[in-house]
Amino acid sequence: MCLAIPARVIEKNGNRARVDFGGGVLREVDLTLVEAEVGNYVLVHAGFAIQVLDEEEARETLHFWGEILEAEELTGSK
Amino acid sequence: MVEDLRLRNPKLARKVAEKIKELASREPLIKICHVCGTHEWVITHYGLRSLLPENVEIIPGPGCPVCIVPASEIDEAVQLALDGAVVTCFGDVLRVPGSRMSLLDAKARGADVRVVYSVADAVKMAEGEPERQFVFFAIGFETTVPSTAVEVAKGPPRNLSFLVSHRLIPPAMRLLVEMRELSLNGFIAPGHVSTIIGLKPYQSFPREYRMPTVIAGFEPLDILLGIYMILKQLRDGEPRLENEYVRAVRPEGNLKALSLMNEVFDVEDGRWRGLGVISASTLKLRREYERYDSRIRLGVKIEQGVDIRPGCSCHLVLIGRIKPPDCPLFMRACTPQSPVGPCMVSSEGTCRIWARAGVELRSSIS
Ligand code: SF4
Numbered sequence: 001m002c003l004a005i006p007a008r009v010i011e012k013n014g015n016r017a018r019v020d021f022g023g024g025v026l027r028e029v030d031l032t033l034v035e036a037e038v039g040n041y042v043l044v045h046a047g048f049a050i051q052v053l054d055e056e057e058a059r060e061t062l063h064f065w066g067e068i069l070e071a072e073e074l075t076g077s078k
Numbered sequence: 079m080v081e082d083l084r085l086r087n088p089k090l091a092r093k094v095a096e097k098i099k100e101l102a103s104r105e106p107l108i109k110i111c112h113v114c115g116t117h118e119w120v121i122t123h124y125g126l127r128s129l130l131p132e133n134v135e136i137i138p139g140p141g142c143p144v145c146i147v148p149a150s151e152i153d154e155a156v157q158l159a160l161d162g163a164v165v166t167c168f169g170d171v172l173r174v175p176g177s178r179m180s181l182l183d184a185k186a187r188g189a190d191v192r193v194v195y196s197v198a199d200a201v202k203m204a205e206g207e208p209e210r211q212f213v214f215f216a217i218g219f220e221t222t223v224p225s226t227a228v229e230v231a232k233g234p235p236r237n238l239s240f241l242v243s244h245r246l247i248p249p250a251m252r253l254l255v256e257m258r259e260l261s262l263n264g265f266i267a268p269g270h271v272s273t274i275i276g277l278k279p280y281q282s283f284p285r286e287y288r289m290p291t292v293i294a295g296f297e298p299l300d301i302l303l304g305i306y307m308i309l310k311q312l313r314d315g316e317p318r319l320e321n322e323y324v325r326a327v328r329p330e331g332n333l334k335a336l337s338l339m340n341e342v343f344d345v346e347d348g349r350w351r352g353l354g355v356i357s358a359s360t361l362k363l364r365r366e367y368e369r370y371d372s373r374i375r376l377g378v379k380i381e382q383g384v385d386i387r388p389g390c391s392c393h394l395v396l397i398g399r400i401k402p403p404d405c406p407l408f409m410r411a412c413t414p415q416s417p418v419g420p421c422m423v424s425s426e427g428t429c430r431i432w433a434r435a436g437v438e439l440r441s442s443i444s
Binding site: 003004030032033034043045046047048050051053054055057 | 221
């Protein structure tokens with residue numbers, strides 16, 4: 001129930017938008033709660049976009065994880 | 079690609095697991111609690127517990143929004159449906175037992191109960207049949223509350239009212255941390271709830287209770303890293319509030335959603351199934367919106383219900399006191415096909431998740 005799924009906004013008309021969940025699954029969602037533009041990734045819960053996903057952050061998270069782990073190893077901090 | 083946002087690098091996962099082992103080797107038993115059904119699903123589905131050392135336990139808290147709806151509120155929905163209103167609800171709540179029956183039982187007796195994907199569907203249905211009274215059974219934590227608030231603030235159709243049964247998560251976390259006998263050592267805070275409420279509501283956990291608290295996302299790696307961050311805080315003896323889920327959770331949360339919630343709802347003390355009354359944990363429509371309150375408009379108010387059936391241990395499962403297999407009914411009298419307690423009914427209930435995992439146990443990252 002608290003699950004929110006990432007999707008990309010592909011069409012916008014006022015507070016309504018069509019989003020793409022990937023794999024050809026399209027759905028209409030309400031954008032009232034977010035400032036999202038076409039092309040943005042949003043988290044969708046129960047028919048409402050509840051947050052805009054930071055794509056950069058998403059991509060960087062992986063790097064960042066790798067880095068923390070390596071830095072720890074190098075400095076030998078335990 | 080949406081797929082790019084999935085963070086499932088198995089090599090990295092194993093590396094994090096090794097780091098966790100290293101950090102945990104210097105610690106006694108560590109109990110980390112999460113309060114989200116989706117976290118429990120990911121942990122169980124990907125077999126994350128098997129990657130952890132024996133002294134690190136992941137305890138599922140009351141993170142299933144359907145399981146904690148008290149029977150009295152299911153009874154109210156059932157009564158409204160039997161009295162002739164069209165009751166719209168999320169699919170998960172349909173089979174949750176009330177004191178005498180579930181909404182599904184009411185439907186079998188001819189009541190008009192309809193499953194919706196969104197509160198917006200309930201609005202559309204009500205608009206399409208103006209001669210009938212519609213009720214939206216508004217359950218869910220802070221992730222779901224804003225959608226209800228949007229529709230209430232917009233001015234719903236005259237024949238639609240709301241049976242509000244929302245609950246707030248941080249007050250339940252406070253209850254858990256104050257139950258000293260649970261002796262928790264850290265919280266994994268729920269990612270999607272946090273996209274709405276931000277960081278502030280969790281600040282008291284490290285400050286007042288010295289509980290490391292990390293907001294984590296929903297990929298296996300997110301959760302493993304969350305555990306790692308908690309262990310590091312424990313090692314350093316510096317409990318903090320950290321946000322692992324930066325790609326979705328902003329420190330301030332979703333301000334638009336928060337202001338709508340404030341505009342539409344007042345906060346009240348409220349009962350949780352199996353947990354009793356938790357202060358400042360439930361919502362009520364404000365005076366200006368009272369005309370949309372089903373309890374007032376349609377005159378239903380049930381104070382007491384049968385929350386826990388004889389033999390069911392959901393109240394202990396919900397706070398992580400016992401694991402589902404410790405309940406004598408688990409997979410005997412109580413199965414996903416014929417559930418006894420709410421924890422076996424909902425797809426986010428711990429008993430149900432564990433029962434399903436027994437059937438389809440797989441670990442795709444190890
Ligand atoms: S196994 Fe069934 S009866 Fe036992 S605690 Fe879980 S839901 Fe309740």
